[in-house]
Amino acid sequence: MAKQHVKMTVNGKEVEALADPRTLLIHFLREDLKITGPHIGCETSHCGACTVDIDGKSVKSCTMFVGQAHGADITTVEGLVNADGSLGVIQEMFREHHGLQCGYCTPGMITRAHRLLQENPTPTEEDIRFGMAGNLCRCTGYQNIVKAVAHAADALNAQKEAAE
Amino acid sequence: MTDQTLTPEQRVANLKGMGSARKRVEDVRFTQGKGNYVDDIKLDGMLFGDFVRSPYAHARVKSIDTEAAMAVPGVVAVLTAADLEPLNLHWMPTLAGDKQMVLADGKVLFQGQEVAFVVAEDRYAAADAVELVEVDYEELPVLVDPFKAELPDAPVLREDIAGQTEGAHGPRRHDNHIFTWEAGDKDATQAVLDEADVVAEEMVYYHRTHPCPLETCGSVASMDPVTGKLTLWGTFQAPHAVRTVASLISGIAEHNIRVISPDIGGGFGNKVGVYPGYVCSIVASIVTGKPVKWVEDRMENLMSTAFARDYWMAGKISATKEGKITGLWCHTTADHGAFDACADPTKFPAGFMNICTGSYDIPTAYLAVDGIYTNKAPGGVAYRCSFRVTEAAYFIERMIEVLAIKLNMDAAELRRINFIKKEQFPYNSALGWEYDSGDYHTAWDKALEAVDYKGLRAEQAQRLEDFKAGKTRKLLGIGLTHFTEIVGAGPVKNCDILGMGMFDSCEIRIHPTGSAIARLGTISQGQGHATTFAQIIASEIGLPADDITLEEGDTDTAPYGLGTYGSRSTPVAGAATAMAARKIRAKAQMIAAYLLEVHDNDLEWDIDRFAVKGAPERFKTMKEIAFAAYNQAIPGLEPGLEAVSYYDPPNMTYPFGAYICVLDVDVDTGEVDIRSFYALDDCGTRINPMIIEGQVHGGLTEALAIAMGQEIAYDEMGNVKTGTLMDFFLPTAVETPNYTTDHTTTPSPHHPIGAKGVGESPNVGGVPCFSNAVHDAFRPFGLTQSHMPHDHWRVWQTANKLGLHG
Numbered sequence: 001m002a003k004q005h006v007k008m009t010v011n012g013k014e015v016e017a018l019a020d021p022r023t024l025l026i027h028f029l030r031e032d033l034k035i036t037g038p039h040i041g042c043e044t045s046h047c048g049a050c051t052v053d054i055d056g057k058s059v060k061s062c063t064m065f066v067g068q069a070h071g072a073d074i075t076t077v078e079g080l081v082n083a084d085g086s087l088g089v090i091q092e093m094f095r096e097h098h099g100l101q102c103g104y105c106t107p108g109m110i111t112r113a114h115r116l117l118q119e120n121p122t123p124t125e126e127d128i129r130f131g132m133a134g135n136l137c138r139c140t141g142y143q144n145i146v147k148a149v150a151h152a153a154d155a156l157n158a159q160k161e162a163a164e
Numbered sequence: 165m166t167d168q169t170l171t172p173e174q175r176v177a178n179l180k181g182m183g184s185a186r187k188r189v190e191d192v193r194f195t196q197g198k199g200n201y202v203d204d205i206k207l208d209g210m211l212f213g214d215f216v217r218s219p220y221a222h223a224r225v226k227s228i229d230t231e232a233a234m235a236v237p238g239v240v241a242v243l244t245a246a247d248l249e250p251l252n253l254h255w256m257p258t259l260a261g262d263k264q265m266v267l268a269d270g271k272v273l274f275q276g277q278e279v280a281f282v283v284a285e286d287r288y289a290a291a292d293a294v295e296l297v298e299v300d301y302e303e304l305p306v307l308v309d310p311f312k313a314e315l316p317d318a319p320v321l322r323e324d325i326a327g328q329t330e331g332a333h334g335p336r337r338h339d340n341h342i343f344t345w346e347a348g349d350k351d352a353t354q355a356v357l358d359e360a361d362v363v364a365e366e367m368v369y370y371h372r373t374h375p376c377p378l379e380t381c382g383s384v385a386s387m388d389p390v391t392g393k394l395t396l397w398g399t400f401q402a403p404h405a406v407r408t409v410a411s412l413i414s415g416i417a418e419h420n421i422r423v424i425s426p427d428i429g430g431g432f433g434n435k436v437g438v439y440p441g442y443v444c445s446i447v448a449s450i451v452t453g454k455p456v457k458w459v460e461d462r463m464e465n466l467m468s469t470a471f472a473r474d475y476w477m478a479g480k481i482s483a484t485k486e487g488k489i490t491g492l493w494c495h496t497t498a499d500h501g502a503f504d505a506c507a508d509p510t511k512f513p514a515g516f517m518n519i520c521t522g523s524y525d526i527p528t529a530y531l532a533v534d535g536i537y538t539n540k541a542p543g544g545v546a547y548r549c550s551f552r553v554t555e556a557a558y559f560i561e562r563m564i565e566v567l568a569i570k571l572n573m574d575a576a577e578l579r580r581i582n583f584i585k586k587e588q589f590p591y592n593s594a595l596g597w598e599y600d601s602g603d604y605h606t607a608w609d610k611a612l613e614a615v616d617y618k619g620l621r622a623e624q625a626q627r628l629e630d631f632k633a634g635k636t637r638k639l640l641g642i643g644l645t646h647f648t649e650i651v652g653a654g655p656v657k658n659c660d661i662l663g664m665g666m667f668d669s670c671e672i673r674i675h676p677t678g679s680a681i682a683r684l685g686t687i688s689q690g691q692g693h694a695t696t697f698a699q700i701i702a703s704e705i706g707l708p709a710d711d712i713t714l715e716e717g718d719t720d721t722a723p724y725g726l727g728t729y730g731s732r733s734t735p736v737a738g739a740a741t742a743m744a745a746r747k748i749r750a751k752a753q754m755i756a757a758y759l760l761e762v763h764d765n766d767l768e769w770d771i772d773r774f775a776v777k778g779a780p781e782r783f784k785t786m787k788e789i790a791f792a793a794y795n796q797a798i799p800g801l802e803p804g805l806e807a808v809s810y811y812d813p814p815n816m817t818y819p820f821g822a823y824i825c826v827l828d829v830d831v832d833t834g835e836v837d838i839r840s841f842y843a844l845d846d847c848g849t850r851i852n853p854m855i856i857e858g859q860v861h862g863g864l865t866e867a868l869a870i871a872m873g874q875e876i877a878y879d880e881m882g883n884v885k886t887g888t889l890m891d892f893f894l895p896t897a898v899e900t901p902n903y904t905t906d907h908t909t910t911p912s913p914h915h916p917i918g919a920k921g922v923g924e925s926p927n928v929g930g931v932p933c934f935s936n937a938v939h940d941a942f943r944p945f946g947l948t949q950s951h952m953p954h955d956h957w958r959v960w961q962t963a964n965k966l967g968l969h970g
Contacts, residue, residue, distance in 0.1 A: 077197035094195050102379070106194050137378070144858060
C-alpha cells in the first residue's frame, strides 16, 4: 500500500511521517509517536478513552484516519502539563477530588474537560454532565469527575482574573 | 533526630496513616497519560495476534483453510487446534475444574469462540488475514435455554465429556449438566415450609451481564530463545496464579516464567480467568521466537470473555403471620455457557451463593444449584462481587419484598424484625457460615432516619392518590436493601483455586534512611493499593506513607499471593501488610532497647517511636531505629530491617450496608428518574475515607447499569445481541445520579486492623436497591416480580401488563 505523507503539530511539536492511508489516528499517536496517553476502549466512538483535541474540538481519535489530521494542531493529555512539568490545573483537580481510579478513561476525560471549559468557562453541574457524556468511566460513578471539573473551572477562572 | 517540637496530633498527621483521606500517589502518572497498560507495551520485533472467531453458536468445524491468510504480506503464522494439539495446548483447564478449548477442536460451542490465531507484523495485516481464513462449518442445533438443556432431545454440547457421569463437583445426571451443589437441610426446610403460616414463592432471575472494564483483556508474551525464560505481561487480576497455571499447562518450569501485571484499566472480575488469547500469545512467541501481543477489541470482550450472573433462582420463604421468617428455600439453575469457567474457590462451584440468608436470622434453609451447559460464552465470574454474593443478595432482598407484599407489611419493618441481632454475633447461619460481626439495627435506623423514611412513604401515598385521580403519570418508588457480604477469601482450610490456598502476602523492606518498599501478592486495578497499603504500614510502624513505595504484580519480585478480586485485598493482603509491619516493629523494639540501654519490656510504642515507659523524653524514632539496623552490630540480632508475612485468614469478613433509593417512574414512557440514593456502608475499620467513597460511587454506578439496562442477550440462534457499547448499556454522566454516602463502623474482630473490604459492597447492595425501587413503585398495582434490567421498554411493558395505560 502506498504510504501517505502526513504532517501535523502534536503537543506543540511538528510531526512529519509516512503512514499507511488506513492507519487510524489513535494507532499513529500510540504506536508511531509513542504518545500512549490516549487509550483504546471500544473502537466505535462510544467510550471516549481516545479523545484528543484537534483544532479546538474534542475528537475521538479511534475513528478517524491519520490522513484526516493532516495539517492539524493536536493536543493530547500529555500536552496539558505545565511548562515546568507539573500537573496542569485540570489534572491537579482530578487528583485533588479523586476523579479517577484505574486511570484508563482519565486521559480522555481530562482532554475533554480541557475543551469543555474553553467552550463554557462557567458550567453548571448539568452542563458538565452533558458536556462530558461522550466519555465513559467504569470506576468513579462520575460524581468526583463532575466535582473535579467544577473546581477546575473555578481555578482556571481565578487564574484568568489574576492575570487580567 | 529527636524532634520533640511536634504534638502527637501533628506526628500522626505527618504519617498520613489509616483514617487519612490521603491523595492517591497513582494519580500523578495517570493524570498526565503516563500509565503503563498492556497495550502500551512495545517491544522490538513485536508481532500482533488476532482471532478468527466463530459466527455460529454451535457447529462442527469441518475444515480450516489458512492458505490465503498466510499469503497476506506481513503474516507470520496462523495457528489452529491442530498446531496446538502436539503441545497438548489445544485445550486448557478452567479455574472451575472444567476444561476449555483454546482453539476450536472439531466444533464450536458459542458465537465468538476462538477458531484460529493469526500472527502478523502489525495489527492491520493480522486483521486482513483473519478475514481470509476460510472455515467450513456444519451448523448444529443450538441450546440457549438452560431449562431445555436436560430434555431428551437436547443436543449434546460437550462431546468431549459425553457419558461421563462424574464431574469436577460430583455426579452429572445429563450430558449438559455440570454439577449440583447443595447447602443446608432439605428435609427440615421442606417441613418448615409445609407448616408455615405464610409462604411466598417467586422466580428471581439475575440476568447475564458482563464486567466490561474500559480496558479490554490482553497480553504480551516474550519467550527469550537464549535463556528459555518466558515473560508474560497481561491484564491479570491474579498474576501469581497465572504463572502457576501457565507453568502447569505449558510445561515450562515455573522459575522460567515471569508474569507481570502492568497497570490494569479496571477489572471487576473480567481479568481473573485465563483466556485463549493468553495461551495463544505464549505459543506464538515460542513458535516465532518474537514477542507477541494480543489485545481483544470491545466486541470480542463482550462476546467471549467472562460473562457474569445468569442465575435463575426459584425461591420460597416462609414466615409466621407476624412476619418472623421461619425458612428459606432456593433452587438455582445456573447457566454457565459452553465451559464452566467461573473462578470460584474449588469447593464452591456456586461461589458463596449460600450467603443467601442475607442479614436475617433464618433458622432453617436449603439451597441447591444446578450448573448447566448452553451455547453461550463461558464464564460465571464474580463481577465486582465475592463469588456469587450479588446473586445471593439480589435473591434474598427480592424475597423479603415479595414476603412483605404477601404479609401486607412494610418492607423496612419486616427487615427490622428479622435482622440478626448485635448480640448474636458471631452468628452461625443455616447455610454454613460464621458471620464475624455486625450491627444491623443501628445501621438500618440511621439510614431510615437519614432519608426521612416515614415522610417518603407519606409522599408516596399522596402520589398514588394523585395518580389515581389523574393528576400525574409518575409513580414514586422507594427501594430498600440491607445486604450482608462475605468477602476476603479465604481460609486455606476451605478456600483454594486450582489447589493453591487463598492466603495473601506482603513483604516490607525498610531502607537505612527510614523509607521503605513494600510488595504484595495482590494487584490494583484502580483501587489505589499504592496509596492505602502504605497507609496501613505508616500507622503500624510510624514511617510516613509518603516515604513508602508499594509494588505489586511482578511475580519475580513480589511474594506469592492469589490476587485481587472478591474484595480480598484489604481483608487478606491488608492483614498480611499489618502482620509484616508488626514483625518489623517487634525487631525495632529490640533495636531501640539496645540503643536506649533498657529492657524490651521497658519500652512502649508511641506513634512513630519507642519511648521508655514513664520517661517519654527518652525515645528512638523509627527512622533512627532503621539506620541503627544497618550500621550497628547489635548482639543477638541480624542486621537489616525486613519482614514478610503470608496471612491465612481465620475467617471471611462480613461487610454490610443499608441502602435506600428513591425514584420516579413515568408509566407512559417507562423512563425512570433516580431522585436520590443513600448508601450507608459498614466496612469495619476505614483506611482511607476518600477512596472508600470513590469505591461506593463507582460500585453504585455499576449497579445502576446492571439493574437498569445492562445485559448480555442472545437470540434463539445463539447470536449475541449486545456485542457493542451501542447495545450494551454503560451509564454516562447524564444517567448517573449523585449519591449520598454514610457509614457505621463495626470492626472485624479477627482482622489485625479490623478492616473488612468495601469495593464490592455498593454493587452487591446497589442492584437489589435499584430493582426494589422500581418494583416498589408498582406494588400498589399487584406487581411482585419483573426481571431486570429495568430499561424503559421493560418498565413500560410492566406498566402495560398492569393495565396502567388505560
